Amino acid sequence: MIFEKPDVLYFLFLLIIPILVHLFQLRKFKTTKFSNVALLERIQLQSRKSSTIKKWLILATRLLGLIFLILAFAKPFIPKSETALQMDEIVIYLDNSFSMELPAKQLTLLEDSKQNLWEQLNQNERFSLFTNDKVWKNVTKNDIKADFFSIKFTPVHLSFENILLKAESMFEDRMSGHNLFLITDGLNFEDKVRLKSKNATDLNLILKSPSTLENFSIASAQLETTNTSKKIQAEIRSYNASNKDVTVSLMDNDELVAKTKANFEEATSTVIKFDLSNRDFKKGILEIEPDGMSYDNKLFFSLSEEKKINIVxxxxxxxxxxxxxxxxxxxxxxxxxxxxxxxxxxxxDADLFILNEIDDINPILLSRIKEFRENGGTLVIIPNKNTTPVTFKGLFNTSNIYKSKTSEQREITSINFDHLLFKNVFSEQIQNFDYPSTQMFLEINPSFSPILQYSNGQSFLAEKDRIYSFSSALNTDLSNFTNSPLVVPVFYNIALESNVRPELYSIIGQENKIDIKTNLKKDEILKLVNKSQQVIPQQTKLGNIVQINTQYQPKSRGHYQLKQKDSVLLNLSFNYDRFESDFNPLDLSTVEAKTFSSIPEAFNSFTEERKILELWIWMLIFAIGFFLTELLILRFLK
Known part of the structure; x- marks a missing residue:
């Protein structure tokens, strides 16, 4: 038993007063003459015994009444747990990732969570709340009322580790009890680490279960082109194997162009195709019927204008x-x-400039090539039999591109399959390839990244900063490389990489660099503009090339125009990552936290653990009871 006001207990010492009054109470007796006192002595003896018992009963009830009255004012109580006496800080994490759009009984998981949480919070109770993209620290319900019900879905998805770190930073008092409530559906957390607080934080995991996990999504799309046709191929996915038909629509901005059915046939994915040959889709949209989550029901794409690549x-x-x-x-x-x-x-005017076995570079040509490279151009160097390490001096910073020269036969035996030149060229890494050879080679500067290598590990073809350098002449007298199957993908893809066109679409939050040829004046910038907003992407100027990086902007999906003032340079499209569409339920065996299925259950448990049994009311009842007993003794006990 613990007293809220223990100082009141000092009043117990005052109980000595009624005890002293009882022990030393003085009475005056009056003498009366009487002829026969024998009978009176017997009556007097009996009266004195009765009076003594009555006085001790009165003293006992009076003392007990006073004792319980003092205890009542001291406010005794019994805590139900050790944490009941702590000052508590509450931090709440509310998951608002896309998967929280799955249906609960009537509302989405997010809307249902917001309503239940709002009902459990006390009006004047202070707490901290954060979602995947917003934070409210040390607030009450009235402070966040307007913002709370406007919490929307976001593509940001915090890991458990980041959630715990963020929560720890929001606790203000180290001596108080730290209580973290995590309200989530438990889907798509990639953490390999266990959900366990490093500090003494009380973790309460509230898992919101959707009424169904059925969801279809447009997972990806890619363009297939030939000399005679142009098609868009899209992959439609389902979380569970399904035999349901899903209608897929092809839109050109707001105009419906075509429809088709995606049939899964008890599979989890299927592919559909649309022919785009007769239409220029600057603002194309693929769309499926509404289902569990809406964010993955649309895929925006743009087709850039086909321009020939200039090669000199x-x-x-x-x-x-x-x-x-x-x-x-x-x-x-x-x-x-x-x-x-x-x-x-x-x-x-060139996108790709090739120096094919020239004897020497005069100062004028050297100056023009340097200017070409500063403007983002791609250069290919093919040496001839007379090339020396100093022939191309000045093209690559202050270093020579070539070093020593060797005249002996060497076979090209190694391909860097991870390089962009060989992307989608080989279905697998071939081991028994008929590799070409050379009769003479120069050692390429080791700072270049190897693409094709000789058997001794030295580079036959290497690249750095848009300079592709061969170590040998390619004429048939010195090399059989031009008769090799490698010659076509190497030169064809070098040309394609020299003028990279934007992809069909970009994923929001992922690094995506796009080179634009334009002349920007001082303090002039490029902007991404759509109907509802305009943003400034990260951009770097390299001569007359501007490289934009869309990793951080924009943050909303849709069609955008890349503008220089009022001039439209490109049409770009952005979509959210489909990470949320492949449900990955949380493994509860890795969780070291109290787990609940509803918000009221978690908060009721929290309240019960912090309840105390107050005893002052019982003390007051006992005090009144003893005082009443004293009155009854005085009234009826003779």
């Missing part, structure tokens, strides 16, 4: 090279010149 090659041997046969005239604008007849002004 120069050589000094007076003959046409093998390069012309590699580039399709429908996709590339290829021009080849003799060094002696070359107009240097053509370099500035």
């Amino acid at each position: 090659a120069i050589n000094s041997n007076g003959q046409k090279s093998f390069l012309a046969s590699l580039y399709d005239i429908n996709k590339f604008n290829f021009q080849e010149f003799q060094l002696t007849e070359f107009d240097y002004s053509k370099i500035s």
Whole structure:
């Protein structure tokens, strides 16, 4: 038993007063003459015994009444647990990720959670609340009433580790009890670590279970192009195997273009295709019927205008090279010149510039190539048999591109399958490939990233900062590389990488770099604009190339125009990551927390653990009872 006001107990010492009054009470007796006192002595003896018992009973009831009255004012109580006496701080995490849009009984999980939580919070109770994208610290219900019911779904998904770290930073008093309530559906947490607080935080995990996990999503889309057709291929996924047909619509902005059915046939994914050959989709949308979650029912895409890639090659041997046969005239604008007849002004218009076995670089050509590279151009260097380490000095910072020269036969035996040039070229890493060889080679600067390598580990083809350098001449006298199957993907993909067009769409929050050729004036910036907002993406100027990175902006899905003032440079589309669409329920065996199925259950448990049994009312009842007993003794006991 614990007393809320223990100082009141000092009044118990005052009980000595009625005891002293009882022991030393003085009475005056009056003498009366009487003839026969024998009978009176017997009556007097009996009266004195009765009077003594009565006085002791009165003293006992009076003392007990006073004792319980003093105890009542001291307010005794009994705590139900050790935590009942602590000052408590409450931090609440409310999951508002996309999966919280799944249905509860009548509302979505998020709306149902907001209503239940609001009902459990006391009017004047202070608490801290945070979601995946917002924070309210040390507030009451009235402080956040307007913001609370406007909490919306967000693509941000905090890990358990980040949730715990964020909660710990919101507790203010180290000596108080720390209580964290996590309200979530427990889906799609990738953490391998256990859900356990490093500090003495009381974890209360409230798992909201959806009424159904049925959900269909447009997982991805890609463009398939040939010389005669252009199709968009989309993958439609379901969390569970399903035989349900899902209608997929193709929209051009707000105009319906086509519809088709996606049939799963007891599978979890299926692929549908739409022909885009007869239409220019600047603002295309793929859409499926509404279901469990709406964020993955639409996929926005943009098709950039097809422009030919400008390729300029120069050589000094007076003959046409093998390069012309590699580039399709429908996709590339290829021009080849003799060094002696070359107009240097053509370099500035090129996306890819190829130095094909030229003997030497004069100062004017060197200056134009440097300017071309500063503006983001791609350069390919093919040496000839007379090339020395100093031939291309000045093209690559202050270092030479080539080092020592060796005249002996070497086989090209290693392919860097992870390099962009070989993306989607090989279905698997081939081991028994018929590799080409060379009769002479130069050692390439080791700071270049190898793409093709000799058997001794040195590079045959390497790249750095948009410079692709071969270590050997490619004419048939010194190498059989041009007869190898590798020649086509190497030169074809170098050309494609020299003028990379934006993808169909970008994923919000992921790094995506886009190079734009434009001249920006001082303090001028590019903006992403749509109907509802305009944002400024991260951008870097490199000559007449502006590289934008959309990792941090925009944050909302949809179609955007990349604008320079009022001029539209590109149409871009952005979609949310489909991470939330593949449900991954939390493994409760890794959880070291109190687990509840509802918010009222968790808060009732929290309240019960902190209840105290107040005894002052019983003390007051006992005090009144003893005082009444004293009155009854005085009234009826003779």
